[in-house]
Amino acid sequence: MFRPVSSKPDLVAGEHEILALWRERRTFARLRAQNAGNPRWSFLDGPITANNPMGVHHAWGRAYKDLFQRFHAMLGQDQRYQNGFDCQGLWVEVNVERDLGFTNKRDIEDYGIAAFVSLCKQRVLTYAARQTEQSIRLGMWMDWNDPNELRRLRDLLAENPAQTVTTTSTDGQPVTDTAEMIVGRLGLPETGGSYFTFSNENNYLIWSFLAECHRRGWLYKGHDSMPWCARCGTGISQHEMTEGYADREDPGLTVKLPLLDRPGEALLVWTTTPWTLTSNVAAAVGPELRYVKVQQGDETFWLGRGTLKHALAGDFKVVEEHPGSELAGWRYSGPFDNLPAVQAAFAGAGLGGADYEHQVVLWDEVGEEEGTGIVHIAPGCGAEDFALGKSLGLPMIAPLDENGIVIPGFGPYSGRDVRDVMEPIVECLKHEHRFYRLETITHRYPHCWRCGTPLVFRLVDEWYISMGPVYDKPRESLTKAEVDASLRYQIMEVIGGIKWIPGFGYERELDWLLNMHDWMISKKRYWGLALPIYDCTACGTVTVVGGREDLASRAIEGWDQFEGHTPHRPYVDAVKIACSNCGAPVSRIRDVGNPWLDAGIVPFSTVHYRSDPEYWSRWFPADFVTESFPGQFRNWFYSLLAMSTVLRREAPFKTLFGYALVFGADGRQMHKSWGNAIEFDEAAERMGVDVMRWMFANARPEDNILFGWHAADEARRRLLVLWNVYSFFVTYARLAGWEPKRGIVAEIREVGSRPDAEAWPALDRWILSRVAGLAAEVKEDLAEYDGLDAARAIDRFVEELSTWYLRRSRDRMRPSADPIDREQAFATLHAALVALSRILAPILPFLSESIYQNLIVSVDPSLPDSVHLTRWPDEELSDLRDPGLESSMAVVTRVVDLVRTLRGQAGIKVRQPLARMWIALPDADLVERDELLALAADEVNVKSIELIGDESELVDRRVKPLLPRIGRKLGSAIPAVMSAAREGRFEILPDGSVTLGGVTLAPDEVEIQATPRPGTAVAHDEGLVVVIDTELTPELRAEGDARELQRAIQDARKDAGVELDDEVRIRVEAPAAIRAALAPFVAAVSAETRSTIEFGEAPAHAQPIDLDSGTIRVGLMPGTVGP
């Protein structure tokens, strides 16, 4: 017997029950065992940063990941189910620093790098455990570590990393090592579970990748002016730059630069970063721009003509005008020429070894929108300045150290923080009469993406992987040698073979690759990949170590300090190797690696590329990866592609599915302070994860999703429609004591073929055909990674199941219904619901399981005990499909809509029976016409339906030319043809062809439809015409009144809270005439409403009911039944 089901489900409580059920029955492990050894589907998880609790934006992607994994499991495919955690990098450091109250790198060094790195590992374990719990709550099936075990390892690591620990792998095997090494082995074959990018294997495999890059000459030490966060003490890579733009107020300082060869005249330059004036080298003008000499008081200035209005303060007079090109080469007196650093940089840096002098240079990029049209150039302080300086061979002056302190050689500014030097600089300029004006301006300025500090630019040594040249010609015309020399073109080749969803992803990635600068992989920090680069200070030779064994064999000192540790700072720093060229002892550079290296290597490191190539080749390349598009073009997608191209020159995945961002309900990014943020846990426990998953599946992946409580309510209501059908079924099946006897399809076959069975009703065969079609359609959608189309198809089906199948079948399931027909209805609805639960399973794992448990597991122990252990049902159901029946049924539902419209217009309630209606069908006929029309007649309460043909006086014929078919052929004749068709000027020939508007159209080029003849009260739609007979006989009126009475009794029962199967006594107070008219129907009403109907004086609480023929009062007699 089915469990009773509430009509108001507690979805959240149900989800927790299902989670417990899965745990108890080890359902996921059994699914894996069931599919083991089958054809594979390889999913590669993009690692989630284990640094904070998971948010609803993570839930979107994770819902997709789980959806497609579950779907492919239902296709019987073997999978790896490995989740990934991103572990290393600045984002973890920043949080640990915040917890400790640190403000800069010196705090970390004082605290101790080993202890700091250990805290970073501990934080990762904390949040990996947390995110694991949250993901399980979301219903995500992965080879999860026990969260408590992750926390235990964290505590053991904190206590003493060297202590010996035994842990249990996810498949139950003991693994023993030191706490530190156990943590370093997480995710490897011996421990199982999620991969952690801080694992030894991940780090060492990146070493071998870097060694390979070095072998090909693509790894180099660069000197660049780069965005730099003085607080974090680190460069910000190009990848990270754009995440940190924000509006900011800065000084806008205008400075006079006296011209050496034009006494009394000065250039006006403008800067928002006064500290860079110490490092001024040149002044740039636009060669095409016009420049003017202006007189202001007793001073004479040069500036761009287009800047006069905003750059000058006060009255002025224009004296001369020249194109910028004529200013080139003018020498001027720099703002801080007496600083030792400036003198040192200029000495011997000019042409032919002479000292360099400040001068005007030409630059196409100069504009007049802001400033003076003359740009202050400090190549050591800005990216564009650096590029210009490099191309012109200008000297470079770099004033800052890594903490943003001005280095020695800058006089009074040395030793001061860059943020504190503006005032003394302005003071000095005033004192030197070089100050013109200081304003405050607001502009977009880059900030550190982690800590929000405004960035500065400084010249630094960093390590890069070369992307290779950009050739100034089309890709098709590149030679093999040119491509071989350029990683970027190799990647472009590789991505051509990838399926990008949505398609524009390919264009974006190509654009990114074409514009990609060399990949900066170093970071001057503590927690991360230890870059295995050994840069010999004696001879300049660079050695890149390719792995732990390589390091061991080269080590000449410090190995004993490193032994037993994971390859992280500070222990790995102790090892020195002999320079491969000069033999001098060389230390590792202190930098750690860019975290995208960590995530990019996972197509290799997580599938045992080095230790088990056979295993690796079975899972590489992945069939599918999915992540949020914004950002990942330049991050994970890029690093995956770059690393795989270097190692294999092939794509690491076949299909990439991208989706957009989760925003708050107001369309803005979620922020706690804006009140539009929803935490994952809150969402899960308030709306339920299936509701969330339904919202996610119904979102267009390429558009941002607006996530809020209202949208969740809407999604929930859709699911409630399904729940209502399910709960109706269970309620009545229990009432009837009905149970399925053998399987799903077998059941309906058996019932349908019994000798005593009437023909299997068309309505039943229709819904079975629909669900079979749905199975096929959703399979096709999900195979194409189209969750949206799948969800829409399901939604349409649920709608039809509820508002047509169930609505039309309710009476059949009542206790009073014909037993054979009732059994057919139960078997059909049961089969449809079970099939639907299986189709829903990937999207709504909990709701579908809940339905399946009750409809199958509670009654048939021989079948799989979880919906997720069943196979996709399309093949099983395929021979139930009947397209002809489906299209005929679609006509019938349109008939019903039209009748409702007509009844509304005529003011005749559906409760009032009508004698007749007439229908003209658009096409020749319906399949199983009589049975289908009976459905319509019953639904709209009409006693008989007559079909009418062309000859009827009720309809005219109309011709609808089929434009897609004739458009091309007819061309400009179309307007005439269409207006002839509209106005009825046509002739239908005996063979079915039609002449109109001067042409003859073949029978298959037109559709001949019925249309109401003017003046008749009919409704029509696409050639379907419906007419109702509005004449009401006394008999019909009485019957309508009887239905009204039935309604009133049911209302009274409901008001009294009477149970469905309770018998009640009803007292009806009515005039004699009405009583007589109702008499023939009393028995039927009485049976239908389970009541004994007495006429007489109604109880005081009885409700008055307006009938067509007068008013009656209907009441439930007290004391009969009820709560």
Add this chain to the structure above:
RNA sequence: GGGCGACUAGCUCAGCUGGUUAGAGCGCUGCCCUGAUAAGGCAGAGGUCACUGGUUCGAGUCCAGUGUCGCCCA
């Protein structure tokens, strides 16, 4: 400045390779159905499909340009 995407009803969004009358859900109004009922149906109100131009017999759909927004790059 360059690339990609979006712009359709008050709100959230569908509209396939162009086909003549642009749809749904939510919200609003009226009516109806109803022992699934905090659901459902019918009808109504609500749209210059961002704008301009082009291609075409025909453009929400294709092309070009403009504007606004978002993301990316410089």
